[in-house]
Amino acid sequence: MAKEITTRETDYAKWYNDLVLKSELADYSAVRGCMVIKPYGFALWENMRDALDKMFKDTGHVNAYFPLFVPKSLFEAEEKNAEGFAKECAIVTHYRLKSDPDKPGKLMVDPDAKLEEELIVRPTSEAIIWNTYKSWIQSYRDLPILINQWANVVRWEMRTRLFLRTAEFLWQEGHTAHATEQEAIEETVKMMNVYADFVENWMALPVLKGVKSENERFAGAVETYCIEALMQDGKALQAGTSHFLGQNFAKAFDVTFTDRDNKLDHVWATSWGVSTRLIGALVMAHGDDDGLILPPKIAPIQVVIVPIYKNDEQKSVIHSKVQPLLVGLKNAGIRYKYDDSDNARPGWKFAEYEMKGVPVRITIGARDVENNSVEVARRDLKQKTVMSMDGLIPNISALLDEIQKSIFNKALEFRKAMTTNVETFDEFKTVLQEKGGFISAHWDGFSGTEEKIKELTKATIRLIPLEDDGESGKCILTGKPSKRRVIFAVAY
C-alpha cells in the first residue's frame, strides 16, 4: 500500500488523525489550533454546505453576513452567553504594526494604535446580530426574521483535534426572530429536524433527537435541542444544536416590537448551527482501516475509473471505449474521475481511492474491452463484481443508492447494538467500561446528580429524548424517583 494508517484497534485516536491527514482532508497549520482544509476536504464540505443551504432556503431562510468582530460592550450584554465564551476568546487590541527599532526588517505592534474598545473575534454571533436586529424590528410586520450565515468563528480551545475541535472553524449559524414564543419553539424544533434529515439522509449517519439537560445547554439558551450520533469507539458526538433563546437576547439588547394589539413586547429568538466538525463525525463513524468510507450523496468523487494497460495501444483502445461511459456518467449527474495518469501504478491508485473513500471504482483492462464488461468495486463492503458495459450507467446509479442505504444501515445496526438499558449504577459503570455506547438510564433530574456521574465516569447526559417513554423508575445514582429515561454517553 502507498500510505499506511494506524488501525482502529491499535489506537483509535491515532487512526483518526492518520486518516484525516492521509486522505488529504486537512493539514496542520502554523497557527496554534487552526487547520488547513485541503481541496479534497473542502470539496466534501462544499457538498455538505450546498445540501444544507438548499434545505435552509426550502424552509424559508435567507443568507446574510454580519461582522467578524464583536465590540466587548456588546459581547458582555447577555451575561450568561458572555460568561460561557469569555475563557476562549481571541481578542483584537491593536490596529497597526510598525518597524521594530531593535530588529531591522521585523515588525512590532504599534503601542500608539491601541483600540479604545477591544474587539472579540466572534465565537458565535448572537450579540452582534441582536444588536443589529434592534434597528430592523419595530412591528410584528417586521417578523419573523429568518436569517442564516455561513462564517468562520474562533474559540480558543486548549486541546484541539483536526475538525473535531479547532480554534477556528467554519459553520453556519441561523438566527431567527419571532413574534411569539410558540413560533420560536416551532422554529427551533424544525431546524433540529432539518439537521437530523441532513445527517441521516446525506451523511448516512443515524442520530438521536432530544433536548439537553441544564448542564449541557448553550450559554444563554432557554432550551437546547440537539442531535447526537455514535462513533465507532462507542463515544457520542453532538452533530448539531438548535437553541430556543426565549427573550434573553431581546432583553439584553432591548429589541421590542408592537404586536397586532399594539402592545409592546420583547422579540423571541432561536439560533442553530452545525460546523466542519461534522466532517470529523463522518470520518469516525464510517471509516475503516483502509481509509474513508464516504456516502455517495456527499462524496466529492462518486465513481473513479481506472484503466489497466500494458502499452499505449491498449491505453488508447480503453480510452475510446471509456468515452461514452464518461459522457453517460456526466449526463446522469454522477461526479466521476477518469484517472489515466502514468504517474502511479493501478495498485497504488486503488489504495489511494480507497483511502479517499470513493464509493465506486470501475476498472477496465484490455480483456474487459473484449468482453464488453468492466470490474466494479464498492468501497464500503470491498466487494467486486463484473458488469456489462450495456446498461452500466443505471446500474451504477442504483449501486450508489444502494451504498448510501447500506452505510446508513450499518451505522444504525451498530448504534442499536451499542445502546443499552441499565437499572443500577454498577451496571452503568460496567457497560461504560466494557462496551461504551449510548446508555439509557433513569436520572432524578438534578444537575448535581449529573455532575457527580460525570465526575465518577466521564459520562454526561447526551440528551433527554423528545418522545417520553412514560416509564418511571429510580435514578441510577441516588435512587430518587425518575419519570423517564435519559441517554448517557462519554462524548467527544
Place this chain on the structure above:
Amino acid sequence: MAKEITTRETDYAKWYNDLVLKSELADYSAVRGCMVIKPYGFALWENMRDALDKMFKDTGHVNAYFPLFVPKSLFEAEEKNAEGFAKECAIVTHYRLKSDPDKPGKLMVDPDAKLEEELIVRPTSEAIIWNTYKSWIQSYRDLPILINQWANVVRWEMRTRLFLRTAEFLWQEGHTAHATEQEAIEETVKMMNVYADFVENWMALPVLKGVKSENERFAGAVETYCIEALMQDGKALQAGTSHFLGQNFAKAFDVTFTDRDNKLDHVWATSWGVSTRLIGALVMAHGDDDGLILPPKIAPIQVVIVPIYKNDEQKSVIHSKVQPLLVGLKNAGIRYKYDDSDNARPGWKFAEYEMKGVPVRITIGARDVENNSVEVARRDLKQKTVMSMDGLIPNISALLDEIQKSIFNKALEFRKAMTTNVETFDEFKTVLQEKGGFISAHWDGFSGTEEKIKELTKATIRLIPLEDDGESGKCILTGKPSKRRVIFAVAY
C-alpha cells in the same frame, strides 16, 4: 414614493450611500468600518460568487481554506508585502476575557492570557499559504497547485464606505504555484481575463485591461494585472487584480522543488482576487435616481409579478390566471417573485422593486385577465409594454437577454464618451476638472512623475494597456520621451 434617495446630481456620494441602504443591500454595524450585508445584498453576492466559482473550476482550480490568523513572524517574512499591509492590520494579542473586579457583570482582557506571538487577522493570505505550500511541494510533480479560497479579510482602513472600502470584506483569493515563470505569467493573464469576462458578461460592466505602474503594484508582486471600470461620476474603480509574484514568496518561505532535470529551484507564484467591492461598482455604474439597476444574470429577483385587484374575487381570478405563468417562469429557470401581499399598495410595490433594481416587472389586473395580456415594465429604460399571455415566457427570457446587453452597451457608450486623449498637462487638468473619466496620455515611465501628477491632480495611472498602441510621444508633465500612452483617472 415610498423611499427617497438623494439624486446623483445633488450629491453623488450621498446618492450612493442612500441607495445601498434603501435598496437593502447593506447596513452599518456597531463595529467601526464593518458592514452588515443584508439578505438582498447577500443574494446578489451569492449569484456573483457562484458564477465566478464556476469559472474558476472550469479553468482547473479547486477551493480550500486556510487560517484566519497569520503569526507575526510569518507575516513579516516577505518584507515588501508586510510593509504594504503593516499599517492596516487588526492584531490579536490575547486569548481570554475575565470578570472585571471593578465593574460587576463586565469583562476585561485577562492580562495573564497574552499570546507569546501576536496573530495578524489576514489582510491577504500569501504568507500563511506559502508557509503551508512549503510542506506540500517537493517535486515538479506536485505542481501546479491551483487553489482558490473564499474568505473574509480585514484591512484597518481609516475612511470606510459601504462595499467600496470596509475594514472587513468578503473576497476570493487565488494562490497558485508553478514550475516555470512562463506558466505563472500565463496563469496571471488567464485570471485577469476570467475577471474581465465575469465583470463584462455577468455584471454588464465594460473594463479596460492592463498592468499597474510600479506605484500602484500589489506589495510583493513583480507585476500586477488589473481590470478597471468607470463609474457614472467619472471616477475609475479597480474591479479585480491578478498578480505575478515571481519567486518572491517562494524565497521568503524557502519553497523549492526539484525540476525534471533534478535541479532545485524556487517555485513561481501568482495570486488574484475580487471582493464585495464589486457590488459597490455595480451600484455606482448602473444605478439611477430611482434605485438600483441590476443586470438580469446576477439579479436575485429577475422578474417580479404584481397583481392589481380591488377585491378578493378579483385577486382570486388573477391568482388562478397567474399560476401557469409562475410554473413557466420556474421551468425556464427564471428567478421570480409573485408579490400578492396585502401589506402595501401597488404603487409602493412598484417603487420598492425599482429601488431594488428588479429588471422586469409584470403587472396583471382584472382587465388584463379578460384580454389575456399583462403589462411588462423594464427597469433599465423604464419602458412599459403590453404582452400577450401566450408565448409570454420566451418573450420574457428574450427581454432579460436584451436588458443584459442594453445595460452593458449603455455603460460602454458612457465609457467611450468619457475617455479622452490629451497631449498637454493643461489639457489633462481641464479634462479632469470639467469632465473626468479615463484620460489617455503620454508618460515618461518614472514613478516620480506619476507621484507629482497625483499630487497636483489626484489622478493616478490606472493601467498601462496590454496592447501597445505603438504611438510614441512626450510625457504630459515632463516632456520627456514616452513610448506609449497610459490611462489616468481619479480612482475610488
